[in-house]
Amino acid sequence: MISCSEDYVAMGVSMTRGVLLAIVCFVPIVVSYNHIFWAVLRMTATEGQAKAFSICLPQLTVVVAFFSTWTFAYLKPLSDSPSTLDLLASVLYTVVPPSLKPLIYSLKNKDMKSALWRS
Incomplete structure (x- = not known):
């Protein structure tokens, strides 16, 4: 018989809470991007589609x-003690997404694009 210790209960509650939070946050984002992609695909001008996709995909x-x-x-x-992998995941989670947005917007700048292509 498998005993249900406090560790397993805490892990189950944590996993359930995490999955529910992911679903509540992730599903509306997926639905909204789905609407955006279908709206872009219904556009008649291919130049407009390319511009819309260049904004949405990054x-x-x-x-x-x-x-x-x-x-x-x-x-x-x-886990009982934080590992290097835990530290790496937390750094990626807190640093990478916020730093990608300015990079994306700066790469959309025509002057920045021309400077990158020249070097």
Whole structure:
């Protein structure tokens, strides 16, 4: 017979809470991006579609990076002592997505693009 110790209960509650929070946060984002993609695909001008996708896809990349590191950081089994992998996940979760947004917007700047292509 498997005993239900406090560790397993705490882990189960933590995992359940994490999964529910992920669903509550992630599903509306997926639904909204789905609406955006279908609206873009209904556009008649291919230039407009390309511009819309060039705006949406980097943003979607940031969202995926955020949720994948969040999922790893919060839905992995609890450990007694933090490991290097825990530290790396928390740094990726807190540093990478916020720093990607300015990078994305600066790469959309025409002057920045031309400077990158010249070097």
